[in-house]
Amino acid sequence: MRLASVLATGFALLAPLAVQAAEPDAARLYTETCAACHGGDRLGAIGPALLPQNLGRLKPAEAKEIILHGRPATQMPGFADQLSEADAEALAAYIFAVPESMPQWGMAEIAASHVLHADPAALPDRPTHASDLMNLFAVVESGDHHVTILDGDRFEPIDRFRSRFALHGGIKYSPDGRFAYMASRDGWVSVYDMWTLQMVAEVRAGINTRNIAVSGDGKWVAVGNMVPASVVILNARDLSPHTVIPVIGDKGAESRVSAVYAAPPRGSFIVALKDLPEVWEIPYVTPKKPYYPGLVHNYEPGMVEALDVRDQAFQVRRIKLDDYLDDFFFDQGYENLMGAARNGRNGQVVNLIVGRKIADIPLSGMPHLGSGITFDWNGRRVMASPNLKENKISVIDMTTWQTVKELETLGPGFFMRSHEKAPYAFADVFFGPNKDAVHVIDKTTLEIVETLRLEPGKTVAHAEFTEDGRHVLLSVMEDDGALIVLDAATLEEVKRLPMRRPVGKYNVANKIRYEEGTSH
Known part of the structure; x- marks a missing residue:
């Protein structure tokens, strides 16, 4: 009995140590899982900094879900196949902890x-x-x-x-x-x-x-x-x-x-x-x-x-304002801005002259207004925006701020581009299984007239036009990628240049003239 009592006491004393040893090592998990993108010091690299003041409206429980399942419309993958619930919870607590010395x-x-x-x-x-x-x-x-x-x-x-x-x-x-x-x-x-x-x-x-x-x-x-x-x-x-x-x-x-x-x-x-807000x-x-x-x-x-x-x-x-606005689009005269938060609610129109909201915009999902374009359609100035979460492109009348059309796409998209002298707009399908697709939209009929698959199975995105609007360049966003040059009217391939994941390309004239078909 005495030996049994001693053993029982010993196991009782060791039990908390065993539980403690089994707790996730958050610092090690961060180094192994997060540091490559977010920096070993949590100050950011490819991904954003992971510090309490940088996490804004995100809650620890939401961070845990993002760690496990990823975040839509971003490069953040899910780690549910590598991390347990306890691991993710420990990581979430770790990134919300205030470092010993703030940068x-x-x-x-x-x-x-x-x-x-x-x-x-x-x-x-x-x-x-x-x-x-x-x-x-x-x-x-x-x-x-x-x-x-x-x-x-x-x-x-x-x-x-x-x-x-x-x-x-x-x-x-x-x-x-x-x-x-x-x-x-x-x-x-x-x-x-x-x-x-x-x-x-x-x-x-x-x-x-x-x-x-x-x-x-x-x-x-x-x-x-x-x-x-x-x-x-x-x-x-x-x-x-x-x-x-x-x-x-x-x-x-x-x-x-x-x-x-x-x-x-x-x-x-x-x-x-x-x-x-x-x-x-x-x-x-x-x-x-x-x-x-x-x-x-x-x-x-x-x-x-x-x-x-x-x-x-x-x-x-x-x-x-009465809501947050993470993403902006401006009319050509910079009198009005259209904004949307990443919360799936309606967008807002803010008049910069009077300094207040003047309209709501019926935009659901996660519109990427920063990549929107404008053009004339039936005598009206409209803007078109891809959506980071839903399979659609929204076309908005910039006088009434009402939706004139929603085009169904093969998946959420990131970039949309056109040119004043080009008949078409080009929109990628950046997220999902159809990442190799690029929709060609007739700006007169507001219809998708063709879907290009220039490099099957690889991400093709970010159209950009030459100064005269005659050619459009598309990126194959892979390490062994390329720039593909197309005739903007016939859609025939003109040239292909090998590139190392060309994520963006920017024409001088289009940017400095604030061309209506490119982002500003």
């Missing part, structure tokens, strides 16, 4: 990271190559982290250079088309001279960056950051930092930046916020009037780093 990235850190590769004042005043400067493309090849500069007349590369890791697809240009601006997910912003084919400057403007925009006067670059929650204003000439604007709402609430856009007719940047407008020129009528206007000394408070440029105009 800091303000004016001092940005300035210290600045790299000047060439003296902007010493750059030649004429191009060093004979290609048509307006018909160049910058092609982001994420397979090996390079950018190719493509001649859009001959469809031949004229330069190829290494980019920063996880470069965002949305390359922007200076208003004259000379300089290309690009941003990586980990905050590096680069400026490249399209005339002399050389890198000019780089700076790390954030820890986890969403995108950039170039002002209509060519003087400024705005950087939208997820971590830290900020908009950073850089001098476009050499990327030296000018202003850091923390994104803070009422009662000190921070918000990640979903996207930042330039609105040249307004002389301002427009900021989409992920965690505040607001739209921000940041003028880059001093407004004629210091306040906009009928608006909540917020500017406090100390809110903005390194800014002379007497300068009314870069003051923050806050337009408060």
